[in-house]
Amino acid sequence: MKTRIIGxxxxxxxxxxxxxxLSKYMDTSDEWISSRTGIKKRHLAxxxxxxxxxxxxxKQAMENAGVTAAEIxxxxxxxxxxxxxxxxxxxxxxxAIGADRAVAFDINAACSGFMFALNIxxxxxxxxxxxxxxxxxxxxxxxxxxxxxxxxxxxxxxGAGAAVVRADENYGLLSFDQGSDGTKGDVLACPGRANNNxxxxxxxxxxxxxxxGQEVYKFAVTTVPASxxxxxxxxxxTAAEIxxxxxxxxxIRIIQSVSKRLHVNEDKFPIxxxxxxxxxxxxxxxxxxxxxxNGLLKxxxxxxxxxxxxxxxxxxAVVEW
Numbered sequence: 001m002k003t004r005i006i007g008x009x010x011x012x013x014x015x016x017x018x019x020x021x022l023s024k025y026m027d028t029s030d031e032w033i034s035s036r037t038g039i040k041k042r043h044l045a046x047x048x049x050x051x052x053x054x055x056x057x058x059k060q061a062m063e064n065a066g067v068t069a070a071e072i073x074x075x076x077x078x079x080x081x082x083x084x085x086x087x088x089x090x091x092x093x094x095x096a097i098g099a100d101r102a103v104a105f106d107i108n109a110a111c112s113g114f115m116f117a118l119n120i121x122x123x124x125x126x127x128x129x130x131x132x133x134x135x136x137x138x139x140x141x142x143x144x145x146x147x148x149x150x151x152x153x154x155x156x157x158x159g160a161g162a163a164v165v166r167a168d169e170n171y172g173l174l175s176f177d178q179g180s181d182g183t184k185g186d187v188l189a190c191p192g193r194a195n196n197n198x199x200x201x202x203x204x205x206x207x208x209x210x211x212x213g214q215e216v217y218k219f220a221v222t223t224v225p226a227s228x229x230x231x232x233x234x235x236x237x238t239a240a241e242i243x244x245x246x247x248x249x250x251x252i253r254i255i256q257s258v259s260k261r262l263h264v265n266e267d268k269f270p271i272x273x274x275x276x277x278x279x280x281x282x283x284x285x286x287x288x289x290x291x292x293x294n295g296l297l298k299x300x301x302x303x304x305x306x307x308x309x310x311x312x313x314x315x316x317a318v319v320e321w
Contacts, residue, residue: 002172003122005319007065007164010289011056012043012157012276019154028150038252042157042277044142049083051092053160054138057285058093059279061134064292065164068082069097070307072164073130075104078113078137078281080190080310081144082106089138110188111309113137113281114161118305118317119176125167129317136162137281144190146208156209156249157277161285171299171320175234176226176253179237187215188310216309220254224308225261227316231302235318238265242318243301247292248308249273249283270296280309297321 013205018041019030034040042112054077079091085165090104113138121133138160145153165172190208193202226249232239239262247255249272260265272287278287284307291297301321308314 001126001167001169003125003165003173003286004168005163005321006166007058007061007063007067008162008285008289008292009057009062009064010159010161010286011053011060012159012286013045013048013053015044016041016047017044022154026148026150028154033285037098037155038271038273039155039277040274041239043110043159045140045158048057048140048158050079050081050140050160051083051089054089054136055160055161056095056151057136057138057160057162058097058134060289061162061164062097067132069099069162070101071132072102072134074121074133075102076117076133076135077106078109078117079106079139080108080110080113080280081140082140085223086282090136093134093136096190102134109281109313110311111250111280111283112307112311112313112315115305115307115315115317116178116282116313118165118173119315121165121176122173122176124270132164132166134164135164137283137285139280140232141209143309144209150206150210151213152211155278156277157281159276159279159286161282161289163285163288174318174320175231176315176317177195177231177234179227179313181312184215184219184312185310187212187219188312191278198307207226217254219312220250220308221257223262223314224254224306225258227260227314228304231316231318237302237318241302242268244291244296245269245304245306246284246287247306250275250278280288
């Protein structure tokens with residue numbers, strides 16, 4: 001029995017902000033941003049929330065999969081930017097779509113969140129506990145970045161992506177690799193609430209995402225190719241036999257480096273970062289949905305997925321579409 005992706009969905013905020021738009025608010029330019037990252041524009045939430053985007057992406061994925069809410073056994077949502085500390089965003093999705101049979105919870109694996117959710121859902125399915133799962137990655141990163149720090153804020157966008165996975169005898173997940181390195185967690189981090197009780201006298205202002213870009217880059221260009229190669233070999237394939245590589249959309253230079261290290265043409269690496277930016281846990285499912293709805297994915301195709309980022313965390317998979 002395998003775990004197969006049978007439907008995808010996504011949601012992006014209505015507001016689109018270009019690099020030129022950002023240059024009106026900070027010392028930057030389209031050339032500076034695009035030449036370093038490949039990003040041209042991103043979507044930023046105004047009225048949308050992490051939950052509202054997740055709900056829309058979930059509905060699209062269910063429609064694409066042809067499943068009803070009553071068939072959903074499990075909902076797992078990866079995010080670092082939920083609307084509430086509690087309840088979990090997954091529970092908000094459950095209520096909104098009427099999946100009253102489903103177990104729902106959030107996970108935090110940053111940019112690897114959707115991939116971690118996929119592996120967790122696979123474990124449940126392989127154990128025979130559940131048959132159909134809704135997995136999501138969703139972020140409203142614009143509320144946790146410092147809009148006075150041009151080195152980070154220009155990178156990120158908002159959005160949500162979703163997939164429905166189901167037990168299947170023929171197609172599905174062929175192999176998986178994931179890992180974490182907490183010793184380097186400080187190179188990409190966002191502090192949470194500070195201690196706040198009658199014994200604390202000094203007020204601490206809000207904290208935002210901070211990143212050591214060079215360290216993250218060095219981590220990504222070594223760890224991601226190794227993880228992908230390990231996963232591809234575990235599936236009994238070679239890199240040349242993979243039809244597409246759907247990677248976390250962090251930086252075009254990272255994607256180009258992975259392509260070179262695997263000796264695979266860049267044409268096999270679709271991108272969405274040019275018009276979406278980095279949406280952390282949402283980037284892989286949004287890219288998958290774009291590929292799916294643009295007709296790139298055909299039954300039987302071999303697709304390699306990889307997420308990587310804060311934690312530091314990484315996860316790769318090979319699926320047979």
